[in-house]
Amino acid sequence: MTAPTSQDRAQSLSFRQLRLFEAIGDLKSVRRASEACSLSQPAVTQALAKMEAQLGATLVDRRASGSYLNEYGMVFHARIKRFFQQTERAVVEIGAAVNADAARPIVNRLTRSQLRTLVGVMEQGSFEQASETLEISAASLQRAARDLQGNLRVSLFYRTAAGMLVSPQGMKLGLAVKLALQEIEWGVMEVDSALDGSATPVVIGAMPFGGSVLLASVLDRFLERHPSADVRIMNESALEMTRCLRAGDVDFVVGLLPQDVPPELVAEPLVSTPYAVVGRxxxxxxxxxxVSIEQLMAYDWITGTPGSSRRACFDRIFAGTPGPQTHVATCALPIIRHLLKGSDRLTLMTSYEISHEQGLRTLHCDPIQPVPAIGITTRADWMPTPVQSDFIAIIRDHVCAAPTPLRRAS
Structure with missing residues (x-):
């Protein structure tokens, strides 16, 4: 029989167990936690014992003076507090409560099935699709959805000819809940790592061009330090990477930083790297x-996809002109490299990217402003695991040791 995964064990923990564990850690006493949660002391003790068995780790040391979190308990407690804080904040943001104190009893009424239903329908687009993916009947999902709306007293779904869909408020709550639920899973993985040295997964978004180059240059060093690591890399356009980061599908993104960073994200510049016009x-x-603008317009160009930094730079260069021909818009470096070397097409690359290419030349043009930076983008309220933090530290160290023409971003 296959051992349950960290995700399985995280999903097996009830919110009631987690709330009791949070209270024990905060109050340093099973007795005081039982009083705060209006339960008997034996019930709290039993719930804690069951949770420790599910995790395969003792989290609380019992002493005559009270009950205290041990090293594993402190790791898990930090994640559980973040789960409840993020869920309570989301409840306030959709107008279901006026503040965190008012949100707390509302969150205490929510169940995992209710939140799983919202996230599932949000991601799959319909109750029918969510029912197939979650392997739960549509009737059960609809009942959980009604209970969730009843608890929050906010409209999270609306009916259309195509069926029930998630409302804008429901989407806002669903995204926040998805991120909050990840805290529980990360907590389980961090306890496992502390117990047996196993590495928590790292899911990285690699922007095309420079992001992929920078990531490839540090992977070997990271794997030498963490030989059992589970590294997963996603390579998509800038718009898709931003969406994945917001949704919690990637832990952090490496690549060209956006000019306008939304408030829920944090961009850390690492390498200032000006754009240049490149040909074979x-x-x-x-x-x-x-080379003049008129000369550049005489050739076919490969542009970045809409929404990318590269596309915005191209549009600025040729603003106020008819612009050159642009038959291909892509962020796929192998395609760009092949098209450039086999024709007289032109494109934009940063100095960092060009330094890793052969067979391509930079044209002598006026300096292109503004100068972008390659860096790391994370969620503003993200708390990385030790393994994730180490990966980011390795990237920073690599940039500091990089030779010219790279320069550290200010």
């Missing part, structure tokens, strides 16, 4: 001296 070795414009 032997391109006619490499012999033209300083």
């Amino acid at each position: 070795e032997g391109h006619p414009l490499t012999r033209a001296g300083k």
